Amino acid sequence: MPTAGKPRFLHAAQIARYVEGRDTSRVEEVVRIAEAVAAANDTAFNAAIFAERLQSDAALLDRVKARMAAARSELHSFANGVPQLLVRMGKVVQVVEGEDLYGGGVISSLRERH
Secondary structure, three states, X not given: OOHHHHHHHHHHHHHHHHHOOOOOOOHHHHHXXXXXHHHHOOOOOOXXXXXXXXXXXXXXXXXXXXXHHHHHHXXXXXXXXXXXXXXXXXXXXXXXXXXXXXXXXXXXXXXXXX
């Protein structure tokens, strides 16, 4: 997927997972999401090649593992517990605790801290 489409794909994948309850750990589901994003943005997309890369591209797997490790490390360096969210605003990183995240106060909490 072209770099410009990555934020759109991530948004669509998160909606599929957390709103629609789709199993985004399945290759087929990720391919469906990518196909929809590509079609909505008039972008060429080869589902078979994408699916193959998801299943067998060692370099991609290494990048994914490195990103996951970095995210875990950063998350643990700021706080413990789940659920929580790190929000980067410029050079400032803030922790959004679970109560704020699920209690509806995320935006006001971030504004108060900034």
